[in-house]
Amino acid sequence: MNKTVAVLGGSADAGWVVEELLALSYSVAWVGQEDLPDSPRSDGLRAYPRSRVSAVSGCVGSFRLELSAPPERAVIDAAAIIVAMGNQRLPLGADARIPAHPRVLSTQVLAERLSAPRQISGIAPAQRQHILFALDMLELSGKQAVVETLELALRTHDTWHCEVSVLYRELQVDSDLLESLTRTMREQGIVFHRLQDALPVVDDSGVHVKHADGVLDGDLLVIAPVVRPRSDSAELAGLLRIALGADGYFQQLNVRSYRPGLSNRKGIYLAGRCHLDADDAGARADAAQAAANVAILLGQDHLQPETVIAEVGSTKCIRCLTCIRTCPHAAVELAAYGQVTAAKVVELACFGCGACAANCPVRAITMKGIDVPVWLQEAALV
Amino acid sequence: MIIAERKPIQEITASLVPYKNVLMVGCNTCVAVCLAGGAKEVSVLSAVLRLALRENQPELTIAERCVERQCEAEMNAELATEIGSYDAVLSTACGVGVQTLAEQFPETVVLPALNTKFMGRPEELGVWSERCAGCGNCVLDRFGGICPVTRCSKNLLNGPCGGSANGRCEVDPVNIPCAWQLIYDRLARLGQLERLTAIEPAKDWSTSRHGGPRRVIRKDVKL
Amino acid sequence: MNKLVIIGCDRSAGEALRSLQETGYCLPEGVIYQPLPCGGSLDVLHVLRALESGAERVLVLSCYADACRSFNGNTWAEKRTAAAQALLTEAGLGQERITYRQVSPNMSADLGAWIHTLINLEPVEAQDRA
Ligand code: SF4
Ligand code: SF4
Ligand code: SF4
Ligand code: SF4
Numbered sequence: 001m002n003k004t005v006a007v008l009g010g011s012a013d014a015g016w017v018v019e020e021l022l023a024l025s026y027s028v029a030w031v032g033q034e035d036l037p038d039s040p041r042s043d044g045l046r047a048y049p050r051s052r053v054s055a056v057s058g059c060v061g062s063f064r065l066e067l068s069a070p071p072e073r074a075v076i077d078a079a080a081i082i083v084a085m086g087n088q089r090l091p092l093g094a095d096a097r098i099p100a101h102p103r104v105l106s107t108q109v110l111a112e113r114l115s116a117p118r119q120i121s122g123i124a125p126a127q128r129q130h131i132l133f134a135l136d137m138l139e140l141s142g143k144q145a146v147v148e149t150l151e152l153a154l155r156t157h158d159t160w161h162c163e164v165s166v167l168y169r170e171l172q173v174d175s176d177l178l179e180s181l182t183r184t185m186r187e188q189g190i191v192f193h194r195l196q197d198a199l200p201v202v203d204d205s206g207v208h209v210k211h212a213d214g215v216l217d218g219d220l221l222v223i224a225p226v227v228r229p230r231s232d233s234a235e236l237a238g239l240l241r242i243a244l245g246a247d248g249y250f251q252q253l254n255v256r257s258y259r260p261g262l263s264n265r266k267g268i269y270l271a272g273r274c275h276l277d278a279d280d281a282g283a284r285a286d287a288a289q290a291a292a293n294v295a296i297l298l299g300q301d302h303l304q305p306e307t308v309i310a311e312v313g314s315t316k317c318i319r320c321l322t323c324i325r326t327c328p329h330a331a332v333e334l335a336a337y338g339q340v341t342a343a344k345v346v347e348l349a350c351f352g353c354g355a356c357a358a359n360c361p362v363r364a365i366t367m368k369g370i371d372v373p374v375w376l377q378e379a380a381l382v
Numbered sequence: 383m384i385i386a387e388r389k390p391i392q393e394i395t396a397s398l399v400p401y402k403n404v405l406m407v408g409c410n411t412c413v414a415v416c417l418a419g420g421a422k423e424v425s426v427l428s429a430v431l432r433l434a435l436r437e438n439q440p441e442l443t444i445a446e447r448c449v450e451r452q453c454e455a456e457m458n459a460e461l462a463t464e465i466g467s468y469d470a471v472l473s474t475a476c477g478v479g480v481q482t483l484a485e486q487f488p489e490t491v492v493l494p495a496l497n498t499k500f501m502g503r504p505e506e507l508g509v510w511s512e513r514c515a516g517c518g519n520c521v522l523d524r525f526g527g528i529c530p531v532t533r534c535s536k537n538l539l540n541g542p543c544g545g546s547a548n549g550r551c552e553v554d555p556v557n558i559p560c561a562w563q564l565i566y567d568r569l570a571r572l573g574q575l576e577r578l579t580a581i582e583p584a585k586d587w588s589t590s591r592h593g594g595p596r597r598v599i600r601k602d603v604k605l
Numbered sequence: 606m607n608k609l610v611i612i613g614c615d616r617s618a619g620e621a622l623r624s625l626q627e628t629g630y631c632l633p634e635g636v637i638y639q640p641l642p643c644g645g646s647l648d649v650l651h652v653l654r655a656l657e658s659g660a661e662r663v664l665v666l667s668c669y670a671d672a673c674r675s676f677n678g679n680t681w682a683e684k685r686t687a688a689a690q691a692l693l694t695e696a697g698l699g700q701e702r703i704t705y706r707q708v709s710p711n712m713s714a715d716l717g718a719w720i721h722t723l724i725n726l727e728p729v730e731a732q733d734r735a
Contacts (some may be wrong), residue, residue, distance in 0.1 A: 179728075318410055329675065351675050353675035355646065358646050375658045377654065377655060378659075392697070426649050431696070433693070
């Protein structure tokens with residue numbers, strides 16, 4: 001059995017997935033639209049940087065991905081696919097609602113100033129200056145950006161010895177890292193305020209931001225980056241025939257998901273920040289989960305269909321495509337039965353839910369592996 | 383493809399009142415694809431009818447059949463031996479199928495179970511929408527492949543009316559896009575906007591319904 | 606004649622019923638349970654056939670929203686039950702013959718209570734005449 005796993009995405013998240021898979025001795029084909037991050041050298045790894053997936057066919061156990069990477073095209077045969085394309089960070093200027101003013105900075109610009117020698121940095125900071133850091137100002141910043149911004153706020157306080165305040169909307173202190181970070185910050189006199197829904201006002205006297213208990217005046221406003229789903233998520237989801245959530249991120253299974261990181265299709269898994277909001281530690285843990293999902297799938301010698309699956313009676317089928325449109329797992333396709341074309345259930349991909357059978361207008365689909373008594377199916381009087 | 387939907391059940395049961403022994407005949411082509419009258423819908427409808435009539439017309443029996451294309455007499459031939467033993471046939475084909483059965487079996491009462499709606503396409507699972515009104519003189523070449531006859535609520539051929547707002551039609555802004563917005567956008571995309579400067583002459587409706595029932599004859603095929 | 610036909614997703618309803626049976630519960634006489642692999646495979650026809658074959662009432666069970674392994678099996682079950690109810694209403698029969706409930710595997714007590722309520726209701730025809 002082919003045990004190659006295709007990892008899609010050039011993000012750090014994908015890098016961790018690749019590491020985990022190599023550690024479990026799977027062969028990995030790593031495809032990213034950008035240059036790929038440094039990765040461990042390994043015979044099991046083939047990297048396809050600056051490549052785009054242009055077509056996907058096959059099913060669990062035997063996916064085929066076609067890549068367009070000028071000047072050559074490549075084909076990958078993979079037993080499983082892990083999507084780990086990460087999210088994207090927007091530059092500060094991308095949001096027109098944020099006033100363009102020298103007092104309003106991105107975290108990146110502040111970090112550069114912080115590491116530059118004092119005398120050449122733009123506005124010479126002084127002890128009495130007050131620097132405001134805003135998280136989730138107009139849109140969600142994402143967990144990792146929140147961690148980085150808080151670390152930056154602490155570093156600013158330590159380096160410039162100035163007054164520092166943090167503005168937030170919802171700050172979920174749900175990791176050890178965040179807990180110790182926020183505790184240290186409070187101990188150092190950094191104050192946290194809950195943001196009010198209002199844009200910052202910037203004038204010559206300084207920046208003014210509304211918060212829950214009043215207005216905070218400062219000299220600089222540092223705005224944490226905004227994260228969004230990558231703009232090419234929808235295209236990849238379409239090629240892979242997997243679902244995107246309403247928010248544009250790849251869908252997590254659902255709240256009661258018995259194993260996180262599953263997509264709606266067998267053999268396609270999700271990892272990292274293309275499907276969840278996580279800091280680096282969370283994304284690493286999710287990479288391990290994705291590799292574990294693959295190990296569960298490919299652990300046996302060969303793949304087995306589920307005990308209950310659907311089957312199309314090819315001579316009854318009228319090719320109405322209803323089942324193909326119905327199947328939540330993209331497990332039905334049109335296929336040739338000798339000279340005739342009809343719907344066909346891909347056995348390995350079928351979850352046996354029966355949604356196709358119940359929607360078929362000519363009752364051409366039966367469920368194998370379960371007995372529905374005749375009296376429930378046939379006419380009482382014919 | 384022909385799109386149809388089931389008539390209200392009360393209307394169907396009312397039409398069945400005089401009969402005791404009814405044959406339901408479905409069609410496994412257009413109306414099966416639009417989930418209105420294929421084998422499955424025949425079973426569903428006949429089951430409901432049997433349940434409904436159990437009290438009021440307990441002597442009524444309903445049998446179920448389905449043919450591949452009810453508008454083809456040859457495909458209905460399989461019904462010939464038994465159809466005479468029923469008082470009435472309830473057809474879940476489109477109007478063409480119903481009339482085919484009626485022509486083919488002149489002694490048998492044939493009743494429609496569906497309302498035949500339009501020629502259209504599935505937009506998504508469970509949604510069908512109209513695309514062609516069969517006007518008999520297709521003008522799609524001049525309108526970016528979007529039919530103003532069918533998709534403009536007012537059949538306008540020379541630009542939108544004043545009721546086009548935000549790309550929607552005033553007749554039902556939620557469900558109907560303005561056909562003229564679609565035409566404009568498509569022609570702009572194709573780089574053919576100058577086509578819209580030509581005046582489209584008044585349409586000759588004699589090729590459509592206004593010229594009486596129509597026939598098509600292929601002389602080379604007809605003997 | 607069956608008083609009550611229960612048609613349910615075996616992953617939720619079936620689990621709930623089995624744990625109820627482990628406590629010594631037996632389905633009352635005239636009640637039968639028909640498992641389905643998922644709420645998604647519930648067919649309008651299943652419900653109608655159950656009634657046609659003489660069942661007094663039908664109880665359709667699926668998992669809760671967001672708990673379905675196949676994402677929208679519960680939605681399908683709910684929609685198709687609603688379609689069957691609408692058909693009966695249109696035909697002038699009471700839709701109260703068909704009940705839809707969402708159930709999780711740990712709701713065996715609720716399941717037992719629903720069954721008890723449904724089989725002790727007055728027959729539908731009697732209600733209609735009253
Ligand atoms: S729904 Fe039934 S008839 Fe339609 S394509 Fe699928 S199997 Fe064929
Ligand atoms: S049973 Fe479910 S998973 Fe299998 S083909 Fe049908 S709809 Fe798809
Ligand atoms: S009778 Fe003919 S036209 Fe009408 S639905 Fe059937 S196949 Fe289509
Ligand atoms: S112009 Fe006439 S034939 Fe062409 S699509 Fe419109 S209605 Fe149909």
